[in-house]
Amino acid sequence: MPATILRSRTGHAARASPVCVVAAPGHASVTHLCGPPGARGPAPLCLLTQCLTKSGETRGCEPGWTVLFLSRSMAACPMLGLAALLCLSAPQANSVVQYRQPVHVVLLEPQGRDCSHIWAERPRAPSGVYTVQPEGASTPFKVLCDMRPDGGWTVIQSRDQGRGTPLDFERCWQEYKQGFGDLRGDHWLGLEHISSLTSQPGLRSELSVDLLDADNHTLQAHYDDFRVGREERFYPLTLGQYSGNAGDAFRGLGHTDSQEGCGFSTLDRDHDRCSPCVDGAQTFTSCSHDRSGAGWWYSDCGRADLNGLWPEQAGAASGMRWAAGDHQPTLRASVLRVHTTASGKV
Structure with missing residues (x-):
């Protein structure tokens, strides 16, 4: 009916x-x-x-x-x-x-556990939108698959300032949990889906962070054991070993900067690790609500925030950050992708 x-x-x-x-x-x-x-x-x-x-x-x-x-x-x-x-x-x-x-309600028929599984079954499968159902997930959902020579990668976040009208990332817990945006454009896949993808029994997940700066230089950070936990623990972040040329901004300059193990925060859910939070001469209560405006894994705010808001006018500072050491490039695009393999075979 x-x-x-x-x-x-x-x-x-x-x-x-x-x-x-x-x-x-x-x-x-x-x-x-x-x-x-x-x-x-x-x-x-x-x-x-x-x-x-x-x-x-x-x-x-x-x-x-x-x-x-x-x-x-x-x-x-x-x-x-x-x-x-x-x-x-x-x-x-x-x-x-x-x-x-x-x-009419359309029932989704899963085509695989994730994009890596679809690629393994069909190595010539083209990039595009597929329906997946990770092991242990209660329902299937749609994702954008980037099919590369080294396997299928599931896109969990995509932002590009050059796409025209930017997607608003100033959103609340429920939207970050369930996802928003257009899979073929700017979007956030959703914490519940990301957790399902990266918590499959017997599988290990890699994270690829691909960045483009204002001078069209490409930067990449790779983490070999990426996981997002369950909601009851506020979707905590696990990273694994870093490699790449972008710098390990997730871990920042040290213990208070590191966002590994942090729960996710949004405008209406504050799970950062600072009270009060301090940024230079500024003191505030919540990294998400008072500084960034977006949702992310904040520590003492930290040095990575790829959901930060775009500047409202030309020349203003962007809230989108990936700062490693003393280097903080002005970013214009980011894509986060996840690849899964059998445990121990990354």
């Missing part, structure tokens, strides 16, 4: 629902309306977000969605909130929500 979802009049339907519920932290009973925060089934009724940017802008709501600010009375009485959502879903004159439309 086809699932029924709501579509907004503006036509945005990349996500299954146009209703975004914004609630103050602590309104746990909103899960009666939406399910767990950020839950997205084949046809969820709404997406809960509790995340605001430094300027007070809501994040997690797509353009064109109806934004429902949940009052305390609605949170206390789920039926009242549900009635509000039903009113929003009814076709009305001058309403943002215009009509219901049946949508």
Whole structure:
């Protein structure tokens, strides 16, 4: 049977629902309306977000969605909130929500565990978007595979300032968890998917960090035992041995700089290792919220941040960093790729 979802009049339907519920932290009973925060089934009724940017802008709501600010009375009485959502879903004159439309749910059929597995089974497979299901993952998902002579590499992050309108990386925990962007352009694959890819039993993962600076020089950092842990530990980072010409910015200048073992932080989830955090003469509370604006594995903020924000005007400093030693190039593009092999055979 086809699932029924709501579509907004503006036509945005990349996500299954146009209703975004914004609630103050602590309104746990909103899960009666939406399910767990950020839950997205084949046809969820709404997406809960509790995340605001430094300027007070809501994040997690797509353009064109109806934004429902949940009052305390609605949170206390789920039926009242549900009635509000039903009113929003009814076709009305001058309403943002215009009509219901049946949508067929497409079931993804995995083509392999990951891009490395697909390449091993089909060495002539071209680069492109494939459906994978890592060992132990509950559901399949789509990824961009870079098929090289040395194997298939799964792209987990891609950014290029020259692609036109830049993708906004100033996002919250749920979006960094589930992923965002266009697989064929700027995107973040999602922490849950990255964790699944790099935690497969019997497999070892390599990370390739490919950078392009403002002078079109290419830089690369390689880590031979890359893993991202589970959400209950805030997706901690494991790296392995470094090689390359970019410098080991993940480990920085020493113990307080090193981001290895750090949990992931976002605007609304602070898991960095500093309190307070200090950068030169500046003192602040959160590396993500107060300095970077993006999500990353921050230590005492650290010297690597490839999700940092692009400068808002020409000549301004970029938040995208890969600083090793005294060298900090101005970056214009990055790609993070993962390759898996049997343990001990990297």
